[in-house]
Amino acid sequence: MKATIKDVARLAGVSVSTVSRALHHNPRISEEVRQKVHRVAKELDFHPNQMARSLVSRKTRIVGLMFPGSAAFSMGHPFYPAVLRGLGQVAGERRYHMLLSTGSENLSDAEAVRDLADSGYVSGLILLAAQDSPMEELLPSQALPVVEIGHPPQAENRYYVDNDNVKAGYAATQYLLARGHRRILFLGYSSRFFVTVDRRAGYEQALTQAGLIPQKEWVVSSSFIENTTDNALLESLFQGQGRPTAVVSMDDALSIGLIGFLKTLGLAVPKDVSIISFNNTQAGQFASPALTTIDVDPYLLGVSAMQLLLDILKGRVQEPTHVEVPFQLIQRDSVAEAPLP
Amino acid sequence: MKATIKDVARLAGVSVSTVSRALHHNPRISEEVRQKVHRVAKELDFHPNQMARSLVSRKTRIVGLMFPGSAAFSMGHPFYPAVLRGLGQVAGERRYHMLLSTGSENLSDAEAVRDLADSGYVSGLILLAAQDSPMEELLPSQALPVVEIGHPPQAENRYYVDNDNVKAGYAATQYLLARGHRRILFLGYSSRFFVTVDRRAGYEQALTQAGLIPQKEWVVSSSFIENTTDNALLESLFQGQGRPTAVVSMDDALSIGLIGFLKTLGLAVPKDVSIISFNNTQAGQFASPALTTIDVDPYLLGVSAMQLLLDILKGRVQEPTHVEVPFQLIQRDSVAEAPLP
DNA sequence: TATCATGATACAAACGTTTGCACATTGGGG
DNA sequence: CCCCAATGTGCAAACGTTTGTATCATGATA
Numbered sequence: 227m228k229a230t231i232k233d234v235a236r237l238a239g240v241s242v243s244t245v246s247r248a249l250h251h252n253p254r255i256s257e258e259v260r261q262k263v264h265r266v267a268k269e270l271d272f273h274p275n276q277m278a279r280s281l282v283s284r285k286t287r288i289v290g291l292m293f294p295g296s297a298a299f300s301m302g303h304p305f306y307p308a309v310l311r312g313l314g315q316v317a318g319e320r321r322y323h324m325l326l327s328t329g330s331e332n333l334s335d336a337e338a339v340r341d342l343a344d345s346g347y348v349s350g351l352i353l354l355a356a357q358d359s360p361m362e363e364l365l366p367s368q369a370l371p372v373v374e375i376g377h378p379p380q381a382e383n384r385y386y387v388d389n390d391n392v393k394a395g396y397a398a399t400q401y402l403l404a405r406g407h408r409r410i411l412f413l414g415y416s417s418r419f420f421v422t423v424d425r426r427a428g429y430e431q432a433l434t435q436a437g438l439i440p441q442k443e444w445v446v447s448s449s450f451i452e453n454t455t456d457n458a459l460l461e462s463l464f465q466g467q468g469r470p471t472a473v474v475s476m477d478d479a480l481s482i483g484l485i486g487f488l489k490t491l492g493l494a495v496p497k498d499v500s501i502i503s504f505n506n507t508q509a510g511q512f513a514s515p516a517l518t519t520i521d522v523d524p525y526l527l528g529v530s531a532m533q534l535l536l537d538i539l540k541g542r543v544q545e546p547t548h549v550e551v552p553f554q555l556i557q558r559d560s561v562a563e564a565p566l567p
Numbered sequence: 568m569k570a571t572i573k574d575v576a577r578l579a580g581v582s583v584s585t586v587s588r589a590l591h592h593n594p595r596i597s598e599e600v601r602q603k604v605h606r607v608a609k610e611l612d613f614h615p616n617q618m619a620r621s622l623v624s625r626k627t628r629i630v631g632l633m634f635p636g637s638a639a640f641s642m643g644h645p646f647y648p649a650v651l652r653g654l655g656q657v658a659g660e661r662r663y664h665m666l667l668s669t670g671s672e673n674l675s676d677a678e679a680v681r682d683l684a685d686s687g688y689v690s691g692l693i694l695l696a697a698q699d700s701p702m703e704e705l706l707p708s709q710a711l712p713v714v715e716i717g718h719p720p721q722a723e724n725r726y727y728v729d730n731d732n733v734k735a736g737y738a739a740t741q742y743l744l745a746r747g748h749r750r751i752l753f754l755g756y757s758s759r760f761f762v763t764v765d766r767r768a769g770y771e772q773a774l775t776q777a778g779l780i781p782q783k784e785w786v787v788s789s790s791f792i793e794n795t796t797d798n799a800l801l802e803s804l805f806q807g808q809g810r811p812t813a814v815v816s817m818d819d820a821l822s823i824g825l826i827g828f829l830k831t832l833g834l835a836v837p838k839d840v841s842i843i844s845f846n847n848t849q850a851g852q853f854a855s856p857a858l859t860t861i862d863v864d865p866y867l868l869g870v871s872a873m874q875l876l877l878d879i880l881k882g883r884v885q886e887p888t889h890v891e892v893p894f895q896l897i898q899r900d901s902v903a904e905a906p907l908p
Numbered sequence: 909t910a911t912c913a914t915g916a917t918a919c920a921a922a923c924g925t926t927t928g929c930a931c932a933t934t935g936g937g938g
Numbered sequence: 939c940c941c942c943a944a945t946g947t948g949c950a951a952a953c954g955t956t957t958g959t960a961t962c963a964t965g966a967t968a
Contacts, residue, residue, distance in 0.1 A: 278954030298652035311639035328659035619924030
């Protein structure tokens with residue numbers, strides 16, 4: 227049987243309320259009593275019952291985590307474990323716990339969020355908002371603070387943490403332009419993803435600024451796994467004279483797929499085609515050639531998100547804010563000077 | 568402000584206790600009242616306060632999850648997301664939630680488990696017990712049901728879910744023996760992992776039964792990333808006449824590393840060396856050659872573990888049990904007939 | 909010596925449920 | 939017509955905390 231606050235009170239020879247205050251370092255308690263209470267508590271291995279505590283305080287020390295398409299699915303990409311590491315680090319330090327959205331197969335993201343909120347177990351929510359989803363309307367109903375990682379379209383009155391992906395897309399493109407490339411392809415997964423949209427804006431901004439006109443046909447999505455029609459499209463693009471000499475690719479996995487694909491067309495990276503990539507994964511580091519890539523620092527994304535949420539819960543943040551996490555361009559071997567025209 | 572049971576009672580014109588019983592389908596409540604209560608509850612979007620509920624029932628609808636070296640770290644390997652998917656599926660169906668062990672960097676596995684148990688938030692624990700760890704002594708103190716995935720050395724009075732890894736090791740080795748191989752190497756990560764130990768036993772059993780004598784020097788561990796000394800060892804083993812013609816490799820990632828490594832030695836898979844692998848990852852499926860591998864069904868492992876734990880919590884399982892999850896040998900292209908001697 | 913401010917502690921209500929028990933209503937059997 | 943079983947409801951205690959307010963010493967002030 228676990229020790230309760232009453233046991234501590236009895237053994238310390240004080241009242242229950244005194245124990246409570248002593249453990250909370252309330253200044254109204256004398257140093258002497260405070261020490262004694264702490265000693266007894268330790269002796270009994272007393273841990274306050276969180277349920278009772280939460281019942282009166284109307285708060286828990288748990289935050290809900292919502293990964294797109296349920297945690298288990300997204301974990302396939304190294305980005306998410308890294309975010310999780312950041313989240314867990316801060317949560318652990320501040321003695322919070324993390325509740326995973328249990329992703330049943332037949333449960334939409336929005337339903338999963340609602341479920342988390344309704345459960346009553348969490349005091350706040352962290353949403354990995356990779357793509358647009360209809361969770362807007364149901365959040366106000368529960369009065370739960372929400373921090374999003376990756377920012378939603380209309381983000382004025384939301385709390386979120388993100389890279390400046392427009393700037394990142396710009397930087398990547400600029401890096402290629404500076405090396406003489408003029409025919410630059412933009413390769414992403416799907417325009418449903420926020421990152422794709424933002425980085426594309428940066429890409430077009432850089433092109434325009436260099437006096438080039440962004441071509442709609444040169445913005446392509448593919449996954450190199452299922453979708454053979456996309457690959458046919460890519461194949462036609464890379465045939466012939468006016469082919470791209472460089473690619474801005476939204477993810478290392480995509481880039482690695484691309485390298486293999488280009489090889490089948492007789493094109494070598496970076497000799498014939500340069501690639502600048504995103505996400506700095508281990509796979510990209512060991513690929514050949516090793517990928518020049520932009521590290522968006524998912525760990526820091528996680529750290530910042532959890533810090534922001536816990537600060538909100540503590541009442542230290544009032545107005546909707548966002549935190550920008552810096553990215554870093556990592557030079558390796560997948561980009562070369564553009565071949566002479 | 569959220570609706571409480573009192574609001575429902577008032578609006579339904581009955582007492583609080585009647586509402587409680589009505590919602591729990593207590594037979595003492597008349598059908599008429601039951602329906603009315605349910606209607607009002609739905610109308611108010613009433614969700615019972617879990618804290619209050621847990622306070623009296625001394626139970627929560629949360630189970631704690633403990634991944635080795637903290638969730639975020641282990642997620643790098645596709646095995647764990649798959650397990651998580653299974654766990655989440657069952658938890659979701661049965662309206663349970665999952666609390667992640669928040670892995671601060673400076674927190675041992677044992678401490679993390681203790682933290683979970685002490686938190687008071689969880690009613691049971693699922694431990695991904697990949698390797699030996701000193702969590703034995705602290706579990707009895709808390710009266711928390713624990714289900715382990717992957718079984719510990721002395722497993723008599725524990726609940727766990729696992730493959731029969733001895734049998735799996737035997738089957739893998741047998742598969743090679745049946746194709747004429749006699750010089751078979753066993754390649755693992757580290758003998759600290761339970762799976763390595765068990766499968767090795769199966770491996771040796773198969774060899775012995777075929778009239779061969781297991782060689783201690785032919786049980787090697789490597790990771791092909793950091794550890795160059797292991798690779799030197801492997802290199803010497805694969806030089807010269809009496810080299811292995813086949814390998815039993817504990818993981819697809821290891822096998823893929825091995826294929827590349829052998830290539831540098833001028834040896835081709837499966838022509839010169841056959842490989843049978845474990846874990847049936849996507850990487851192994853797309854590797855060249857595609858890996859012949861044993862699928863240990865991590866999803867089912869997760870499903871079974873969560874089912875077992877929830878059944879224990881429901882009081883439907885009394886005695887320590889274990890569940891064996893079947894594995895499956897998937898034939899692809901990394902194993903060939905042994906070359907003639 | 910009586911009064912008061914000060915500091916330390918205790919009392920008791922409240923949080924939202926569940927559940928053992930008491931109570932009220934009904935209809936049937938004696 | 940009375941009693942009793944059966945059926946349906948309500949009362950109130952309990953779960954383990956937190957916290958506003960009351961109480962109690964103590965020593966200083968008048």
